[in-house]
Amino acid sequence: MAASTDELAIIVDALYRNLDTPTPVFGAQDWYDLATEEIARRSEPASPDAYGAA
Template sequence: MRPLPAFGVVLMTAVAWVRAATPANPSGAVMTERELFTILSDSRGPEMILSSLTIEKLSELLDALYRNLDTPMPVPDAIFWYEMGVEESHRRNL
C-alpha cells in the first residue's frame, strides 16, 4: 500500500489546480492587504460580495487571496474565499 502524501502537499496541489483554473488579472492591478482585509471582514459575506465585483476586481481579489495563501500565516478564511471566488469566476465564464 502506498503512503498518503502529506497534507501540505495535497493542499498545495489543490491550490495550484485552482490557480490554473482562474483567469489572469487582466488589469495588472494589485490589491493591498488593507483592501483584502476590508473585503474579508465585510458582514455581507462572500456570496454577496463576490457576485457584486467586476471581473477585474474579482481577478484582483483572487490574486490577493492566492498571494495571502502563500504566506506562513494566511488569513483563516482565505481558502474559503478563494474557492468561492473561483466558483464565481467559473459561473461568469459559462
C-alpha cells in the first residue's frame, strides 16, 4: 500500500534524523533521496498522489 503524503513526510523526517547520527542505518541515504524526490513529485501541480493512482 502506498503511503500518504503526510505519512511520507514523517518517514522523511525520521530518515533525516537517522542520517544526522554518527552511524546511520545502511541505505538510509538512498531511502531519504527517494522519499524526498517522491514528495517533490507529489507537490507538482496536477500530479496524482501516487504513481498510477488517480
